[in-house]
Amino acid sequence: MIPNPYEQRRLWKYLLLAFAVVIASGSLLYTNYLVKNIARSERTRAQVWAQSMKQVLSSDDNDYLNYVFSVRDSLSVPAIVTDERGDFKFVRGLDSTKTYIPITASAGLKEKLPKYDIQYFRDQLESMKAQHEPIKINIFGNNYWLVYYKDSQLLSQLRVFPYIQLSVIAIFLLVAYTAFSSSRKSEQNKVWVGLAKETAHQLGTPISSLMAWIELMKEKFDAENDPLIAEMENDVRRLEIVADRFSKIGSRPVLDPHNVYDVVTDFVDYFKVRVSNKISFEVTGNTQLKADLNIPLFDWVLENLMKNAVNAIEGPGKISVEISGSKTKNQLYIDIKDTGKGIPKRKFETVFRPGYTTRKRGWGLGLSLTKRMVENYHNGHIFVKDSELGKGTTFRIVLKKVGQQELVTA
Numbered sequence: 001m002i003p004n005p006y007e008q009r010r011l012w013k014y015l016l017l018a019f020a021v022v023i024a025s026g027s028l029l030y031t032n033y034l035v036k037n038i039a040r041s042e043r044t045r046a047q048v049w050a051q052s053m054k055q056v057l058s059s060d061d062n063d064y065l066n067y068v069f070s071v072r073d074s075l076s077v078p079a080i081v082t083d084e085r086g087d088f089k090f091v092r093g094l095d096s097t098k099t100y101i102p103i104t105a106s107a108g109l110k111e112k113l114p115k116y117d118i119q120y121f122r123d124q125l126e127s128m129k130a131q132h133e134p135i136k137i138n139i140f141g142n143n144y145w146l147v148y149y150k151d152s153q154l155l156s157q158l159r160v161f162p163y164i165q166l167s168v169i170a171i172f173l174l175v176a177y178t179a180f181s182s183s184r185k186s187e188q189n190k191v192w193v194g195l196a197k198e199t200a201h202q203l204g205t206p207i208s209s210l211m212a213w214i215e216l217m218k219e220k221f222d223a224e225n226d227p228l229i230a231e232m233e234n235d236v237r238r239l240e241i242v243a244d245r246f247s248k249i250g251s252r253p254v255l256d257p258h259n260v261y262d263v264v265t266d267f268v269d270y271f272k273v274r275v276s277n278k279i280s281f282e283v284t285g286n287t288q289l290k291a292d293l294n295i296p297l298f299d300w301v302l303e304n305l306m307k308n309a310v311n312a313i314e315g316p317g318k319i320s321v322e323i324s325g326s327k328t329k330n331q332l333y334i335d336i337k338d339t340g341k342g343i344p345k346r347k348f349e350t351v352f353r354p355g356y357t358t359r360k361r362g363w364g365l366g367l368s369l370t371k372r373m374v375e376n377y378h379n380g381h382i383f384v385k386d387s388e389l390g391k392g393t394t395f396r397i398v399l400k401k402v403g404q405q406e407l408v409t410a
């Protein structure tokens with residue numbers, strides 16, 4: 001047996017998905033770990049900085065002060081120190097074009113400094129409060145400072161980095177996938193169309209000579225009383241229809257409005273005498289609805305669906321077709337229902353893929369061709385409406401109504 005490519009593809013899909021989840025969560029966990037470490041070290045830095053300021057205030061040893069300043073300047077965390085009343089003491093690491101003037105500054109100094117922007121510092125303080133608990137530093141007696149600080153730019157960037165990275169990768173993969181799959185689809189398209197045209201072309205010549213031979217035979221033998229010639233002519237006409245179908249899918253077919261009920265009934269009449277008489281047929285529903293159809297192709301659609309229905313039925317069974325119009329939309333429905341073995345729910349989409357078959361001698365092309373003919377050539381839609389294992393299946397074709405049929409309800 002040929003291995004089923006769709007089972008394998010599913011397996012691959014799950015494997016790739018699992019792999020992607022592992023990569024994504026691994027990268028998130030690792031950045032998270034880095035973020036935590038850096039956040040811890042930034043808290044220490046803010047603390048060290050505030051301590052150093054305290055030393056500056058309480059010392060007049062110059063060497064020591066130089067040391068303290070050098071420590072202080074190596075710290076990169078934006079911070080604000082307030083006293084216990086909430087008055088600002090020092091700020092660092094914020095926008096250097098904004099000047100903060102301590103409350104205690106003289107009026108003259110306040111005049112001289114041009115960009116006094118208290119709102120900026122208040123906003124900064126709020127954003128720091130939202131990020132971290134302040135660090136408390138005891139000064140003397142009951143007095144203390146509160147050191148507010150916020151993540152350095154590096155840390156803030158690192159927090160969002162994995163999300164940006166993963167979305168960029170996801171977008172890249174999506175674009176690549178779409179490009180590849182559309183180029184693969186157009187390649188498949190070329191194969192379909194090319195093969196169909198070539199087949200029609202190759203069948204053409206022998207069919208026309210067969211027709212000519214039959215005409216000659218009719219003249220030579222007693223055609224009226226010889227059923228053999230009539231049978232032969234029937235089969236050659238049938239071959240002609242097959243060639244015609246192939247030539248139609250090789251080019252854009254012409255659509256004309258047809259009564260759907262009549263088209264289905266004609267086909268069923270033709271089809272039912274060719275299959276086991278244990279299977280009964282029934283066509284019901286609206287007899288007035290019209291749709292734009294190309295008869296050779298649409299017959300092919302019906303033939304594929306009904307052949308599948310026949311294959312799905314073991315022993316006696318019934319194939320019924322119901323035609324109905326949508327009451328709200330400008331659409332009509334053709335429901336092809338059988339009493340066969342059914343399709344499992346998770347295969348409702350898969351059955352339309354080329355190569356999917358459960359039959360020993362099947363090619364798995366019938367439904368994919370059918371979908372193509374309904375969707376690409378009749379601007380319609382086809383899907384498995386419902387199916388129950390052991391009970392039967394209903395395929396639904398949706399087409400656009402034409403003419404004044406909108407008024408007629410099913």
Ligand SMILES: Nc1ncnc2c1ncn2[C@@H]1O[C@H](COP(=O)(O)OP(=O)(O)O)[C@@H](O)[C@H]1O
Nearest residue numbers: 308309312351357358359362363364365366367
């Ligand atoms: N009416 C149906 N009832 C049950 N199974 C169906 C029916 N129609 C299609 N299938 C399933 O879909 C598969 C694909 O159908 P198709 O594309 O026509 O290829 P093939 O007939 O060569 O197998 C079938 O092998 C069968 O498993």
Ligand SMILES: [Mg+2]
Nearest residue numbers: 304308366367
């Ligand atoms: Mg088939």
